[in-house]
Amino acid sequence: MEEQHSRHPYDLDEETLFLVSQTFKALSDPTRIRILNLLFQREHSVNEIAESLDLRQSTVSHQLRFLKNLRLVKYRREGTTLYYSYEDEHVMNMLKQTIEHSSHS
Amino acid sequence: MEEQHSRHPYDLDEETLFLVSQTFKALSDPTRIRILNLLFQREHSVNEIAESLDLRQSTVSHQLRFLKNLRLVKYRREGTTLYYSYEDEHVMNMLKQTIEHSSHS
DNA sequence: TTCATATATGAATATATAAGCATATATCGA
DNA sequence: TCGATATATGCTTATATATTCATATATGAA
Numbered sequence: 001m002e003e004q005h006s007r008h009p010y011d012l013d014e015e016t017l018f019l020v021s022q023t024f025k026a027l028s029d030p031t032r033i034r035i036l037n038l039l040f041q042r043e044h045s046v047n048e049i050a051e052s053l054d055l056r057q058s059t060v061s062h063q064l065r066f067l068k069n070l071r072l073v074k075y076r077r078e079g080t081t082l083y084y085s086y087e088d089e090h091v092m093n094m095l096k097q098t099i100e101h102s103s104h105s
Numbered sequence: 106m107e108e109q110h111s112r113h114p115y116d117l118d119e120e121t122l123f124l125v126s127q128t129f130k131a132l133s134d135p136t137r138i139r140i141l142n143l144l145f146q147r148e149h150s151v152n153e154i155a156e157s158l159d160l161r162q163s164t165v166s167h168q169l170r171f172l173k174n175l176r177l178v179k180y181r182r183e184g185t186t187l188y189y190s191y192e193d194e195h196v197m198n199m200l201k202q203t204i205e206h207s208s209h210s
Numbered sequence: 211t212t213c214a215t216a217t218a219t220g221a222a223t224a225t226a227t228a229a230g231c232a233t234a235t236a237t238c239g240a
Numbered sequence: 241t242c243g244a245t246a247t248a249t250g251c252t253t254a255t256a257t258a259t260t261c262a263t264a265t266a267t268g269a270a
Contacts, residue, residue, distance in 0.1 A: 010143060010146060011143070012138070017138060018135070020138055023203055028133045030123070030126050033129075037115070045217090046216070047217085052115070058218080058219085065218080079216085079267065080268070081215090082216075102121050103121040151246070163232095164229055165247095167249085170249090185236065185244095186237095
């Protein structure tokens, strides 16, 4: 049986809470931020990301999976190479705004 | 001596990266989201928050300290009671947008 | 089919962090 | 000063998570 939480009328339901927290969690890690920031410019392959940011291939791949699960990025295949690009405009706008908000403060 | 990272021209500097990640980290925890969501309405004392959200007083106090350090909340004192309210409009707008974006999807 | 390259994945580990308990501190009134 | 109430803090523990290594999988070319 599911545990019952009787929430305050102004409290959020569990599903919304989960979605919101996951979205912000995606943007809370420096490595993921750097990856998404790179994707502002243009699509990049996994290796390009790893080289540009000086990260291991497996690290990049793990983080891309995380972002893919949240539909924040997508990819297209060309031979053995996967080109990743961002998929969620709303989230990317938040990221851009917050970077600007933070960099000249 | 500080370690030198030579970053890609499109990469973010360390200070910005830290600020951005901290900001989103604040919004990545369900408890902190619920607290901030409550503060949309009006200021609340620590105990009011704890009761409304069915959380321990120490839990609320710990999280408020976190939010206070990032200047996302402020408080005013009235006797022994501290009334907390939000302080950062930009962050609260992001939160509100993302909640709306997530709740009817 | 075999090789080379690009990417993904599983397991292990180190670190970060949220929550809880117990207790300290602060303010006010008597 | 003492008691009551509100909040903060230190410590501990359980859990989550980022990274790494080693290896698996997938694609295309020879």
